[in-house]
Amino acid sequence: EVALSPVDTGYAAWTFLGAAALLDAVIWSVPWSYGILLDTYLQDPATTTQPHATTLLPLVGTCSSGLMFCSGAIIYPYMCQYPRHRRPLRWAGILLCCASLFASSYVRKVWELVMLQGVLYAIGGALAYHPCISYMSEWFVRRRGLANGVLFAGTSAGGLALPFILPALLKAYGIFVTLRIISVASLLLLLACHPFIKPRLPESRIPGPAPRTSISPILGDRTFWAILVANTLQGFAFFIPLVWLPTFASTLQLRTALSSAALALLNGSSALGPMLVGLLSDRLSPWPIALIGSALSCLCTFVFWGAMRNTVGLMLFGATYGLVAGSWSTLWGQFAHRISKGDPSLSMSLYGLFMMTRGLGNILCTPISTALLST
Numbered sequence: 001e002v003a004l005s006p007v008d009t010g011y012a013a014w015t016f017l018g019a020a021a022l023l024d025a026v027i028w029s030v031p032w033s034y035g036i037l038l039d040t041y042l043q044d045p046a047t048t049t050q051p052h053a054t055t056l057l058p059l060v061g062t063c064s065s066g067l068m069f070c071s072g073a074i075i076y077p078y079m080c081q082y083p084r085h086r087r088p089l090r091w092a093g094i095l096l097c098c099a100s101l102f103a104s105s106y107v108r109k110v111w112e113l114v115m116l117q118g119v120l121y122a123i124g125g126a127l128a129y130h131p132c133i134s135y136m137s138e139w140f141v142r143r144r145g146l147a148n149g150v151l152f153a154g155t156s157a158g159g160l161a162l163p164f165i166l167p168a169l170l171k172a173y174g175i176f177v178t179l180r181i182i183s184v185a186s187l188l189l190l191l192a193c194h195p196f197i198k199p200r201l202p203e204s205r206i207p208g209p210a211p212r213t214s215i216s217p218i219l220g221d222r223t224f225w226a227i228l229v230a231n232t233l234q235g236f237a238f239f240i241p242l243v244w245l246p247t248f249a250s251t252l253q254l255r256t257a258l259s260s261a262a263l264a265l266l267n268g269s270s271a272l273g274p275m276l277v278g279l280l281s282d283r284l285s286p287w288p289i290a291l292i293g294s295a296l297s298c299l300c301t302f303v304f305w306g307a308m309r310n311t312v313g314l315m316l317f318g319a320t321y322g323l324v325a326g327s328w329s330t331l332w333g334q335f336a337h338r339i340s341k342g343d344p345s346l347s348m349s350l351y352g353l354f355m356m357t358r359g360l361g362n363i364l365c366t367p368i369s370t371a372l373l374s375t
Contacts, residue, residue, distance in 0.1 A: 021154025029158025149278020
């Protein structure tokens with residue numbers, strides 16, 4: 001009989017959480033920093049002169065993040081039914097994610113960038129990322145809110161570091177060599193954290209496929225539908241600054257360093273916010289936390305981005321918006337736990353639905369915001 005590692009504490013639990021946060025940072029760093037790559041693409045006549053380039057290029061970043069979110073509705077129920085497949089899924093995801101980014105450095109057509117750097121990168125990232133969420137429910141119970149916060153802080157941490165690295169690489173080597181450097185570095189980091197990301201419960205004890213979980217019992221729950229709608233709207237709004245902030249900074253004639261600093265502030269505060277909200281959600285109801293965070297997100301957008309329209313306003317927006325809006329996803333675990341009444345399989349299926357609806361908002365925001373900018 002193999003002794004299981006303790007829940008919520010111990011070396012194995014914390015090393016798993018640290019490694020999972022690092023994996024998240026690597027996987028999400030490119031989508032979160034795509035605004036800088038987009039600004040570079042839009043300044044290159046070789047890409048902007050292609051048909052529909054100004055519409056398709058923003059979709060690269062949107063697809064890479066949005067499809068990773070949307071895939072949760074498929075992957076989480078699959079992992080609940082076939083938990084033994086989580087490890088090979090993660091391996092396949094790591095290889096596909098890095099290979100697609102590397103391959104995108106050799107293409108020159110916009111639609112090829114959308115497919116490689118957008119769609120295929122998202123599929124690989126999803127396969128590597130989602131098993132970590134599944135493992136986390138085995139490692140953390142009482143401190144799940146904090147664990148969620150650390151995991152989503154890792155998601156934003158990559159977006160904090162990469163905006164400072166990308167400008168120097170782009171200036172020295174150009175965008176295509178930069179993509180190759182980022183893909184190889186990502187592969188090395190993902191391989192380094194791989195040994196520590198493992199389930200707490202031995203998968204060898206799992207006899208076969210688990211029965212499918214139905215969400216039909218909660219379809220009449222008004223709370224479920226209210227959260228689903230709010231989650232979609234929040235996803236629609238949250239990602240617009242990540243895509244357009246560097247371009248907006250260019251219209252203010254700010255230096256590239258200031259533009260990168262504003263994006264890094266947004267991602268950095270998005271790393272701090274989830275940990276604070278995660279701690280609070282372990283002790284308080286998630287509903288008032290979500291309401292207060294949404295209200296503050298609206299306020300700082302109207303004041304710092306909409307009204308001030310200068311360098312100070314842009315920096316303040318980056319610092320405050322990420323802090324209050326970037327922590328929304330941390331509450332998914334508590335939302336799912338309360339709506340599912342503690343059913344772990346149903347909770348994971350709900351988590352996937354929350355990711356999917358946020359991803360839909362993410363995908364829709366780019367064509368709509370692009371159309372608004374062109375009017």
